[in-house]
Amino acid sequence: MGTQFVGQAVSLRRVANPPEAGAGCQPARRITSCLTPNAPRLAAVALALALCACGSSGPARKQYFVAFSQCNNAEPYRAAQNALMTRLFAAYPDVKLAIADAQQDNSKQVAQVETFIRQKPGLLIVAPNERAALTAVMGQAMDAHIPTICLERDVLQPNYTTYIRSDNAAIGRMAGEFIVDYLKKKYGEPRGTIVQMRGLLGVEGEINRDGGGKSVFSKYPNIRIVAEPVADWIQARAYDRMTEVLRGQPTIDVVYGHNDPMAIGAYLAARELGREKEMAFVGVDGLGGPAGGIQKVMDGVLAATFVYPLCVDKAVEIGNRILREPGFHPEKQYDIESTMVTPANAGELLKKLVE
16 A cells, blocks of 8 residues: 655544445436436446445455654665565555654654554554653553564563564674774784774664673773764764764774764775774674665775664564464564675675675
8 A cells, every 4th residue: 555654743544445325426417417318228327337336345455554663764774674664565555554754853753653552553663763762652552452563672661562673782792703803813912992983872772782892892901992982873973973083093993883874984084084094994784785884895995794684574574464363472572683794795695685
């Protein structure tokens, strides 16, 4: 049935019932007034056809309304989620999907979810902007008996039917281990300086990508984090924050961006000052496409990225089962594995995404 993208004011049309017999049809006297001498017989046929077209055509097929509250369409990762969800649900003509963009605003997202709750969707999917802010309203959805999928960002309480995610702490550890190996190769021992470019504080992904990396770095006293600017996942902000860091830090070995756009923003800032060759840039997301992290690894902008799965294909799979199988009870949590992307495998991975 298509996808509707909405902002803070969510307005959704309900699926109309078939019109009653004769509703919207011209009266019979109008039909006969412009007919030929065979008018009586033809008028009767026309009226019968009109009644068939406008009246009962058998039981109406059940329609499903799926509401998706997205935290911020402006992030490339979020745009990729929206596009994939739209494409996957488009395969089901009995599903109407509505996507609301919170624009990285907690209060706006809470209001959008409250609006969705009043509209009683068959399925609610939420990618929370921040865990604390969305906890209560997702609890309201559960209290209203609306099946709710928490999509790859958690909330403080398990106020959801199922949570589909990738392990950000594991991704952080993989990134940390890659960085330590890089420093060992550069200096012959585990030492060096790191800048962490951090995302929106208070978000599960930020907390665990940070914690996972630091759990590795803490084992090596000669590896130091010299700056931790916050860029809220946004490339332009990372460019500005990195420019400030570069002015105060004469030596930087690695920039660990907690998503690819921030790592790329940091690279662009270093290139502007002619220092991009001094350091390696590591990101997280690993999206496909010409501007995605995998291509940036192939281009030499990023030394590595770590695929953060969109989790949308699993959400659509589980969501469809929730809608169509009354006895289906999903697992409370589904984990989707990540993949490290380096120049050695980037081309192969990008080719698979294109296929």
